[in-house]
Amino acid sequence: MKPNRVIVTLLVLALAATLLLPFANLAENRLVSGTPYRFWSALTTGQLVAALALTVSLTGMAVSWYKRPVLNGNATLVCCLCLLLLVIYAAGDFATRSLEDAGPAARVSLSSAFWAQIFCLSLMMIDVLQRMTRSIFMQVFFALFAFAAVMLLFFSGALDQLSIMREYANRQEAFAGALVQHMMLVISALGPALVIGVPLGLLALRRLRLRSGLFSTLNVFQTVPSIALFGLLVAPLSALGEAVPLFRDLGIRGIGSTPAIIALVLYALLPIARNTYAGFAQVPTAAIEAAQGMGMTPQQILWRIEVPLALPVLLSGLRIVVVQSIGLAVVAALIGAGGLGTFVFNGLGQYAIDLVLLGAIPTIILAVLADCLLQLLVSLSRRKGVT
Amino acid sequence: MIELDQVTKTYDGKNVVDSVTLSVDKGDFCVLIGPSGSGKSTTLKMINRLIPLSGGTIRIEGQDIASVRAEELRRRIGYAIQSIGLFPHWTVEQNIAVVPRLLKWSPKRVRERVESLLALFHLEPGQFRDKYPHQLSGGQAQRVGVARALAADPEVLLMDEPFGALDPITRDSLQEEMRRVHEETGKTIVFVTHDMDEALKLASRIAIMDEGRLVQVGSPREILNSPANDFVLDFVGQSDLGLKMLACESVETRLEPAASISRSAPIENIRSQFGQADHVWLLSPEGQVEGLLTEAPGGQDDLDRSLRPLGQESHATPEMSLKEALSHMVWRKTGWLPVVDGDGRLTGEVGLSKVMERP
Numbered sequence: 001m002k003p004n005r006v007i008v009t010l011l012v013l014a015l016a017a018t019l020l021l022p023f024a025n026l027a028e029n030r031l032v033s034g035t036p037y038r039f040w041s042a043l044t045t046g047q048l049v050a051a052l053a054l055t056v057s058l059t060g061m062a063v064s065w066y067k068r069p070v071l072n073g074n075a076t077l078v079c080c081l082c083l084l085l086l087v088i089y090a091a092g093d094f095a096t097r098s099l100e101d102a103g104p105a106a107r108v109s110l111s112s113a114f115w116a117q118i119f120c121l122s123l124m125m126i127d128v129l130q131r132m133t134r135s136i137f138m139q140v141f142f143a144l145f146a147f148a149a150v151m152l153l154f155f156s157g158a159l160d161q162l163s164i165m166r167e168y169a170n171r172q173e174a175f176a177g178a179l180v181q182h183m184m185l186v187i188s189a190l191g192p193a194l195v196i197g198v199p200l201g202l203l204a205l206r207r208l209r210l211r212s213g214l215f216s217t218l219n220v221f222q223t224v225p226s227i228a229l230f231g232l233l234v235a236p237l238s239a240l241g242e243a244v245p246l247f248r249d250l251g252i253r254g255i256g257s258t259p260a261i262i263a264l265v266l267y268a269l270l271p272i273a274r275n276t277y278a279g280f281a282q283v284p285t286a287a288i289e290a291a292q293g294m295g296m297t298p299q300q301i302l303w304r305i306e307v308p309l310a311l312p313v314l315l316s317g318l319r320i321v322v323v324q325s326i327g328l329a330v331v332a333a334l335i336g337a338g339g340l341g342t343f344v345f346n347g348l349g350q351y352a353i354d355l356v357l358l359g360a361i362p363t364i365i366l367a368v369l370a371d372c373l374l375q376l377l378v379s380l381s382r383r384k385g386v387t
Numbered sequence: 388m389i390e391l392d393q394v395t396k397t398y399d400g401k402n403v404v405d406s407v408t409l410s411v412d413k414g415d416f417c418v419l420i421g422p423s424g425s426g427k428s429t430t431l432k433m434i435n436r437l438i439p440l441s442g443g444t445i446r447i448e449g450q451d452i453a454s455v456r457a458e459e460l461r462r463r464i465g466y467a468i469q470s471i472g473l474f475p476h477w478t479v480e481q482n483i484a485v486v487p488r489l490l491k492w493s494p495k496r497v498r499e500r501v502e503s504l505l506a507l508f509h510l511e512p513g514q515f516r517d518k519y520p521h522q523l524s525g526g527q528a529q530r531v532g533v534a535r536a537l538a539a540d541p542e543v544l545l546m547d548e549p550f551g552a553l554d555p556i557t558r559d560s561l562q563e564e565m566r567r568v569h570e571e572t573g574k575t576i577v578f579v580t581h582d583m584d585e586a587l588k589l590a591s592r593i594a595i596m597d598e599g600r601l602v603q604v605g606s607p608r609e610i611l612n613s614p615a616n617d618f619v620l621d622f623v624g625q626s627d628l629g630l631k632m633l634a635c636e637s638v639e640t641r642l643e644p645a646a647s648i649s650r651s652a653p654i655e656n657i658r659s660q661f662g663q664a665d666h667v668w669l670l671s672p673e674g675q676v677e678g679l680l681t682e683a684p685g686g687q688d689d690l691d692r693s694l695r696p697l698g699q700e701s702h703a704t705p706e707m708s709l710k711e712a713l714s715h716m717v718w719r720k721t722g723w724l725p726v727v728d729g730d731g732r733l734t735g736e737v738g739l740s741k742v743m744e745r746p
Contacts, residue, residue, distance in 0.1 A: 284472065285470075286470035287472045287473070287474050288472075289470075289472055290472030290473070290535075291472070291474070293437060293466035294461060294462065294466060294485050294486050294489070294535070294536075295457075295459065295460070295461030295486065295489060296458070296489065297458050300489075305474060309476055
């Protein structure tokens, strides 16, 4: 009977953060630093008891992990999720209670212990999921379920008094627009990246001499810092837009979404081209020779043999690109492309951390969700016979 | 029937296959053999047009292969290769069904065909049909590979060193199966290998290639008994092929008359035998061979000292294989063996130098 070391470590970390760091912060207004509250002074007695009970049972399960793994796994998951929801709800509840008789500018923001708890609990759930079952479907299903539960809490109004939610309430319409714009940036970059990247990967496969040159060129784009690349594109594109009216009408100018999309495409090219190349290169040559020898046409060989065998690797490349683009698109706000980065840079400018978080947290959630879904797609594309 | 007429393949100005003319009769098991780089694989791949011809023509059943679409031609020709090339994302059944599906057979007919092919190769259909290639052993995978090549009942089967990557025991059993399958189906097979043992085991005809040229074509026996030149002589003579050849022939074919004399004869008569022969068989008074005299005995007392005894265990019979006779000679350190009939009477002798001669 060995303890699950990962969960034990994470529990210790979360407990240490809870004991040493502030859980929430109550301030008169946005500018003053306010009073920090520890976890135990922020929660009601009932909430504390519940949290304690969940923590104790979680510790018990972590220590007796190998006894009955499956049952314990499910119980651990439920326990983690309950604790997560409890922590989030308690934070919202603390804000509601403490703001009842405070001024209208007063605000409650979340502090380091809260984030540490959320972080550790999420990692625990990921660890348990990976240990419990190899089925990617169950993992994605649970991730979506957990996400839906948090969203339910979010829309129930229980969190409305938290400062981050008040920033959200103030900017509800702008937020929806920014979220859509953010996704549009990523999606618009994917199309051209695939259309250019996949043929480049195939080219590298068929023309050996081009390969190293091609990949080192694409690598150069990858090494340019994103802020620099977004900035560097301003000058040539505005010149191009000035010189050719047709391009200007198409939206090609120094700032806005076009240069942002171009930069995202440039960053996406290497992973897509390289994974296309790797995917097709690992198709066994013997299988292709056999297919030819049995009278398959080149088209049939491509669609029945090469594509199905290369697809998992290709989709892994797409997964990297999507997650990477969601992150990079934040920077695009600098050149007026909009998206969730707008809040991040606004917040940085005003030293309003809640505003920064309003941009950053949805970006993270978006990336994690996209990663989950694409991981599912990769697994679906991986045929049974290919391990 | 496959006819190769002046078939040539040129790479960078060098003739890799140099005007090869060869005809393979229907039902033949023709083995193309030669050292690596001799052009045997290239020749094979020109038959199903995986490699285009630089010159000459190939006809199958009288039809020039250039006159049909390459894919159509290949669907009529089975093809099995050393690296097998099973499609890893398809089951055994799907792999075998490739060509029948390309030819748009009905699903029912495809299923029945797969079943009978699996049975032909002793793979239990219920057990193997839904397996994936990575679940098969090397021998099973190559059985599936050959079954796949036979799936659409092709007129011709081309095999490119199909058993080259298997361990010796598996290779042996697959060769055995291949011979049986050939007997049962009567397919025309062209088979490339560099292993003479394999060729001798399987071939009804052997075509030996060297540096792109066809050096000799003939039955295994013809090749063994009368190699066309020194290259064939060297190439065929690998490992224990000399012994294999001797195993096919009997002592009778190399029987020579033997000089003999009875122990009871006067010593002068025995000595005088050495006038005509350099060795004489000494018989017991009852007529049984006692041993060999290789020099004239000095006198009666000297007789047993100069006698090299060769008991019954080392007597040859006319039906004995030359390989066994040679083995006795090596073991007894003698250049000759007495050949006796059923009653143990001397009928002649077989000598080392005669064994070495080609008939």
